[in-house]
Amino acid sequence: MRAALAAWLALSLLLGSPGAEEACGAPPAARSRSIAAPQLSPEEQLSPHMPESLRCDACQAIAFQIEEQLSKAERKVGRKALKESDYMEVLERSCSQGWESYGVHEVEGQTRLTGPGLPGQEPMSVMVSGGPWPARLSKLCHGFVGERGEAQTYEAHGRGAAALRELLCGGDKGPCARGKAAAPAAPKALQNEL
Numbered sequence: 001m002r003a004a005l006a007a008w009l010a011l012s013l014l015l016g017s018p019g020a021e022e023a024c025g026a027p028p029a030a031r032s033r034s035i036a037a038p039q040l041s042p043e044e045q046l047s048p049h050m051p052e053s054l055r056c057d058a059c060q061a062i063a064f065q066i067e068e069q070l071s072k073a074e075r076k077v078g079r080k081a082l083k084e085s086d087y088m089e090v091l092e093r094s095c096s097q098g099w100e101s102y103g104v105h106e107v108e109g110q111t112r113l114t115g116p117g118l119p120g121q122e123p124m125s126v127m128v129s130g131g132p133w134p135a136r137l138s139k140l141c142h143g144f145v146g147e148r149g150e151a152q153t154y155e156a157h158g159r160g161a162a163a164l165r166e167l168l169c170g171g172d173k174g175p176c177a178r179g180k181a182a183a184p185a186a187p188k189a190l191q192n193e194l
Contacts, residue, residue, distance in 0.1 A: 054111070099134035
């Protein structure tokens with residue numbers, strides 16, 4: 001047994017040494033890839049608010065998390081409809097969660113939000129998470145639920161995930177309104193003050 005162990009150790013030292021390639025032939029050339037972290041604009045780095053270009057992605061993530069949390073609460077109590085106090089608590093908990101599983105990555109030269117419930121996940125990309133993203137998502141979630149109302153949000157959930165996404169993210173002025181999500185808003189011209 002000791003002899004086999006000694007032979008294995010000697011062989012692994014030989015193969016692991018710098019001259020091992022000459023002794024056994026060069027290994028096949030490995031393909032290397034370089035993936036850069038997304039290049040963030042000053043607004044994406046420093047603003048306390050969710051950048052306009054990421055609001056649709058953020059809304060989709062928020063709708064996904066609210067749908068997941070409300071469905072989980074309904075399964076837990078064993079009935080389809082929650083009491084008002086229960087769904088209010090679930091909505092508050094949904095918006096106040098950590099949001100640590102979300103971040104940004106670059107897709108075809110564009111910064112996009114990434115995480116559970118979001119489409120377009122790249123198999124090989126660098127995700128930048130933490131930092132300002134969890135606080136931005138939490139603040140935006142509270143804003144969406146507050147604007148639409150807790151009762152309307154829960155009612156939309158009862159009609160299905162698509163109805164909830166439409167309530168929170170759609171409509172003419174929603175963050176995912178047609179044309180709005182595809183291109184970031186052009187900078188507004190400065191007006192002269194009188």
